[in-house]
Amino acid sequence: MLRSLSLLALIAASPVVAEGARELSAHEHGVGELNIAVAGSDLVIELHAPGADIVGFEHAAESDADKAAVEAALAVLGDLSSVIALPAAAECSVSAAEAELHIEGAHEDHDDHDEHEAHGHDDHHDDHKEHDDHKDHDDHAHEDHKDHDAHDHDEHDHAEEAGGHSEFEASYTLTCAAPDQIETLDFAYFGQFENARELHVQIASDAGAQAFDVERDAAALDVKGLF
Amino acid sequence: MIFRLALASLLARFVTVLMTVIAIAFSVALFLGVEKVRTGAKASFADTISGTDLIVGARSGSVQLLLYSVFRIGNATNNITWESYQDIIARPEVDWAVPISLGDSHRQFRVMGTTSDFFTHYKYRQGQGLALQGGALMDDLYDAVIGADVAAALGYKVDSPIVVAHGIASFTEHDDQPFRVSGILEKTGTPVDRTVIVSLAAIEAIHVDWKSGAKSGVVTPVEVIREMDLTPNAITAAMVGVKSPLQTFKLQRAINEYREEPLLAILPGVALQELWSIVGIAETALLAVSVMVVVTALIGLMAAQFASLNERRREMAILRAMGARPWVVFALLLLESVVIAFVGAVLGIALLYAGLIIAQPWIDAAYGLWLPIHAPGLQEGLVIGGVMLASAIVSAVPAVRAYRLSLADGMNVRI
Numbered sequence: 068m069l070r071s072l073s074l075l076a077l078i079a080a081s082p083v084v085a086e087g088a089r090e091l092s093a094h095e096h097g098v099g100e101l102n103i104a105v106a107g108s109d110l111v112i113e114l115h116a117p118g119a120d121i122v123g124f125e126h127a128a129e130s131d132a133d134k135a136a137v138e139a140a141l142a143v144l145g146d147l148s149s150v151i152a153l154p155a156a157a158e159c160s161v162s163a164a165e166a167e168l169h170i171e172g173a174h175e176d177h178d179d180h181d182e183h184e185a186h187g188h189d190d191h192h193d194d195h196k197e198h199d200d201h202k203d204h205d206d207h208a209h210e211d212h213k214d215h216d217a218h219d220h221d222e223h224d225h226a227e228e229a230g231g232h233s234e235f236e237a238s239y240t241l242t243c244a245a246p247d248q249i250e251t252l253d254f255a256y257f258g259q260f261e262n263a264r265e266l267h268v269q270i271a272s273d274a275g276a277q278a279f280d281v282e283r284d285a286a287a288l289d290v291k292g293l294f
Numbered sequence: 295m296i297f298r299l300a301l302a303s304l305l306a307r308f309v310t311v312l313m314t315v316i317a318i319a320f321s322v323a324l325f326l327g328v329e330k331v332r333t334g335a336k337a338s339f340a341d342t343i344s345g346t347d348l349i350v351g352a353r354s355g356s357v358q359l360l361l362y363s364v365f366r367i368g369n370a371t372n373n374i375t376w377e378s379y380q381d382i383i384a385r386p387e388v389d390w391a392v393p394i395s396l397g398d399s400h401r402q403f404r405v406m407g408t409t410s411d412f413f414t415h416y417k418y419r420q421g422q423g424l425a426l427q428g429g430a431l432m433d434d435l436y437d438a439v440i441g442a443d444v445a446a447a448l449g450y451k452v453d454s455p456i457v458v459a460h461g462i463a464s465f466t467e468h469d470d471q472p473f474r475v476s477g478i479l480e481k482t483g484t485p486v487d488r489t490v491i492v493s494l495a496a497i498e499a500i501h502v503d504w505k506s507g508a509k510s511g512v513v514t515p516v517e518v519i520r521e522m523d524l525t526p527n528a529i530t531a532a533m534v535g536v537k538s539p540l541q542t543f544k545l546q547r548a549i550n551e552y553r554e555e556p557l558l559a560i561l562p563g564v565a566l567q568e569l570w571s572i573v574g575i576a577e578t579a580l581l582a583v584s585v586m587v588v589v590t591a592l593i594g595l596m597a598a599q600f601a602s603l604n605e606r607r608r609e610m611a612i613l614r615a616m617g618a619r620p621w622v623v624f625a626l627l628l629l630e631s632v633v634i635a636f637v638g639a640v641l642g643i644a645l646l647y648a649g650l651i652i653a654q655p656w657i658d659a660a661y662g663l664w665l666p667i668h669a670p671g672l673q674e675g676l677v678i679g680g681v682m683l684a685s686a687i688v689s690a691v692p693a694v695r696a697y698r699l700s701l702a703d704g705m706n707v708r709i
Contacts (some may be wrong), residue, residue, distance in 0.1 A: 090556065092550075102543040104539050104540045104541070104542050104543055105539060105540075106538045106539045106540045109540055110540075111540045111543070113543060269543070269561065269564055271347070271539050271542040271543060271561060272539050273539055275344065275345075275347075275561075275562070275563040276347075276542065276561035276562070276563040276564045277563050277564065277567065278561075278563070278564040278567045278568070
């Protein structure tokens with residue numbers, strides 16, 4: 068019964084899939100998500116936070132002030148130490164850090180998106196200036212810039228349709244010489260972004276996954292024995 | 295000196311004191327029992343799945359998916375297509391994947407379709423693997439491996455025939471295609487004990503003659519079915535292992551954002567914690583009720599002490615006449631209460647252990663819940679201390695009254 072029902076559901080659903088799926092992920096203002104994956108001495112940390120928490124608005128940045136706020140936020144998020152303070156004894160070094168703004172409901176192509184991510188916002192910003200000034204720029208930068216524009220435009224249109232939630236995403240790759248020295252995580256994040264109230268922290272390691280809630284009033288997490 | 299006096303006084307009122315002790319003992323046993331069941335249930339849930347990084351199913355809630363796919367509790371989730379499953383396991387992050395297909399039953403037990411990888415990758419209790427107590431893993435299309443509880447409850451041996459029922463109500467049976475028990479698993483204390491495991495192809499095979507949920511009149515001969523392509527169209531869920539924990543979240547996101555079908559990937563540990571946070575409210579309520587029972591028993595103690603004051607006026611007066619100071623009277627009453635509380639709490643713990651030893655196998659058989667028996671530790675010590683302290687506090691009221699009385703009418707008894 069179930070089997071055939073789900074088959075029916077599948078048939079009923081297929082035209083929608085053909086049109087392009089419409090779906091939005093969960094979005095809660097004040098609450099961000101932080102994922103930490105650990106394998107030996109390697110760590111990958113990802114942050115997902117609503118635009119409202121980071122810059123206080125979620126519409127596409129139009130005014131200069133909004134754009135400046137987004138750029139400033141991305142610059143802050145680009146630095147792991149402004150999100151989490153890791154103990155010096157763990158001897159962690161960050162090998163890659165990326166931060167980007169993602170607007171919910173945008174039908175962007177994922178490959179483009181990745182490219183966009185790889186170059187970082189600061190680069191684009193610079194490219195943009197160079198382009199305007201008609202100073203020396205190579206073809207590559209020019210192409211990127213076009214992509215970027217098209218991308219933004221796309222995001223903007225769809226964001227209005229979808230209600231305009233935006234999310235900041237940052238990811239950090241790091242290596243720690245003594246990961247077992249990480250006993251507490253101090254979330255500098257709350258000091259940096261005053262609208263952020265809570266972070267859902269998930270830690271995945273060989274021992275499985277665990278979740279924690281960190282709130283503004285108690286912005287530290289005891290992770291003794293987890294790394 | 296006071297202590298001896300207190301003991302002697304308690305012994306003199308043996309029956310009343312015994313009743314109070316019993317009330318406290320039962321309340322303490324209840325409180326610790328609730329605590330034991332609570333922690334035991336948690337541990338047993340947490341021990342059910344280990345080593346699986348992600349569980350993938352149709353988009354629902356993480357708790358629902360976890361409960362249905364691992365614990366076979368709660369509402370069925372939608373199925374996911376075999377194509378989506380193939381897409382996911384083809385991803386570079388995936389180390390291994392085990393598909394699970396639920397929906398049929400054998401008597402009161404669930405039938406689960408899976409692959410032989412299930413037996414290598416399913417781990418419980420910190421990485422322990424499944425083992426056979428007899429027979430072999432599925433070899434033929436119509437072979438089934440059964441859990442220890444299934445074998446025990448239905449008296450199956452290796453080679454016993456099994457008829458699988460459609461759905462979970464056994465009014466329609468796939469009696470044209472009987473299975474054979476090829477192996478019996480060791481007891482694990484997990485839902486696997488109560489599961490009949492067959493191959494995915496077998497699940498397809500028993501549904502060959504079932505169109506739109508009803509049995510069609512035509513019976514396809516078993517020989518024809520054996521020749522058919524029995525690749526499933528859909529599965530219920532899949533357990534997935536990643537190559538490196540670093541890729542867990544990446545794979546999870548990729549699955550959650552999979553465009554062709556709404557899928558959900560959950561981290562079992564996190565989903566379990568989510569479940570605890572929901573159950574936590576009920577747990578707190580349960581704990582609050584059992585604390586209330588302890589408080590009630592202590593109030594009973596206070597009442598008994600109050601009641602004894604009148605009949606002990608003469609005793610108090612004699613004490614005072616012998617030269618005892620009023621505070622001695624106060625201390626005597628307090629001490630009596632603390633002794634009652636201590637004896638009650640210790641007796642309560644003894645009761646609990648006796649109960650555990652008797653009920654442990656029964657609870658395990660009936661609810662699949664294994665309550666470990668540990669030597670009394672810090673928690674029990676704290677409970678004894680807490681009850682003694684609380685008894686001192688509540689009995690301070692009658693003690694103060696006794697103190698006052700002994701001052702006022704100590705030498706002037708009007709009976």
